[in-house]
Amino acid sequence: MTASLHFPHRQLILAMSCEVKARLLGARIKEIRILRYLFEGYAFDTGRRELHRGTDVVSVAPQVFDLLDYLIRNRDRVVSKDDLINAVWNGRSVSDAALTTRLNVARSAIGDSGEEQRLIKTLPRRGFRFVGAVHEGERTSGAVLAPDGHVESSNPAPALPDKPSIAVLPFENMSGDPEQEYFADGMVDEITTALSRFKWLFVIARNSSFTFKNKSVDIKEVGRRLGVRYVLEGSVRKAAGKVRITGQLIDAITGAHIWADRFERDLTDVFALQDEVTVAVVSAIEPKLLQIEIAVAMRRRPENLTAYDFYLRALPQIYLATREGEAEAIRLTHRALELDPRFGLVAALAGNCHMRNVLWGYSTDPQFDRKEAVRLSRLALSLDDGDPSTLAWAAVVSAFMVGDCESATETADRAATLNPNSFDVWHGRGHVYRYSGLSEEAVRSFERAIRMSPVDPRLHMTFAGMGYAFIELGRFDEAIAAGKKALRLKPSFSTAYRCLASAFAHLGREAEARAAAAHVLELDPAFTISAYIARGGPPNGKPVTEGLRKAGLPE
Structure with missing residues (x-):
């Protein structure tokens, strides 16, 4: 590919901001109409990107939301596999197994199943169709786009979520080249998608972040308007066959800069370049955010702690890899489960603590810890089998405590498919593959984990696991x-x-x-x-x- 960046028409349109689209259509937007679809006690809100069951919000991954959105909007026809891949995965290569997995997650979110197919029906050799009865309505977003492009809102500022929240703002094009605009927007899409795979993070959807495109913004005001604690902003500049990308992570409450870095790469394959920089950015800011959240939780008064606080407090105890650390982590994770019995991620973490008690010789009752490890891991999967970290931790327990290598490798692979940017996923996959006798693949997984989080506090476990794999080779x-x-x-x-x-x-x-x-x-x-x-x-x-x-x- 030449130094000039080229994007297909489809991606160009996807990258355009709401304001640009309005100008192309010759419209002066005064309010944005958002569709709501109602079916079987569910409300599917395309504006807020939320799925409600009664008064409860149903947690769905962004990709699953997009899949449901496409199926519901096109419910008057059968959509093919290619239709879904083009709409949801932007035409990327997707295996039948991965597509089936996402469809099953989508069905589960709306109370359907692959066996029942009450709402989403699979038609063999033809495709898929949403067959539920849908009532369609509209609501205004509360956002007004004035003639000068300034976005005003009549809604009060949303409250901060009960977990870390982040918005990725459109990157500024510093080169004056229009094609760079599409590249920069595509980069933001990739980073937003990668971050959204971490279920402990609340990530603002692209459409909301892009209302600030081409505007001079105050980060504290952005954080207030979007209801987020952290904001990632950046810029792109092309010069002499290279592209320079800068990024900075800012605390939107205090305005403090948390992280900043610069990436310079040759202009070759655009999509490979996007992937490379996305990995670099996500692997830098995801562990940084987790460290900050742990520090905040440690400063909170013990009598005011929530289940999530107990989870955060357990993590540094696990990093110690000591008898006392594991005992305290078990206490904290079980306390979190008492407060929130449906906290799948913390159940998986508790299971891993009991497993390490056995493996490292810390346990006074190995049989009890072994049973607890298996029980808690199975509980975690029953609560949330779509969280990559939960899957990875459960896979390790399945291998070491049950000896079910086939199931463990399958679960670890599914975790890697759901979030290829996670240290937890690749670290866990490395241990599972080593236990299963596939040491070459174990080494590759451990190397990927190190790339994902090069300063992770658990790297001593990663290097030790890699050392064992090298001995076996x-x-x-x-x-x-x-x-x-x-x-x-x-x-x-x-x-x-x-x-x-x-x-x-x-x-x-x-x-x-x-x-x-x-x-x-x-x-x-x-x-x-x-x-x-x-x-x-x-x-x-x-x-x-x-x-x-x-x-x-x-x-």
């Missing part, structure tokens, strides 16, 4: 490098010393192997190779256990 020098990286991040991590003891022993470096083995016994005095296998050692982990024997660890 016979790549002992690389295993030693990974084990040492884990120890630099967490000097008291027994798992990393086991990795080093085994790898050193395989290379015949006896003194180093025995020194690492001594550290293992110092940190875990009850350690034996048979106990390690019984705790949840992989059935394909023979190279690791052979190395531990050579290092002199007790049988």
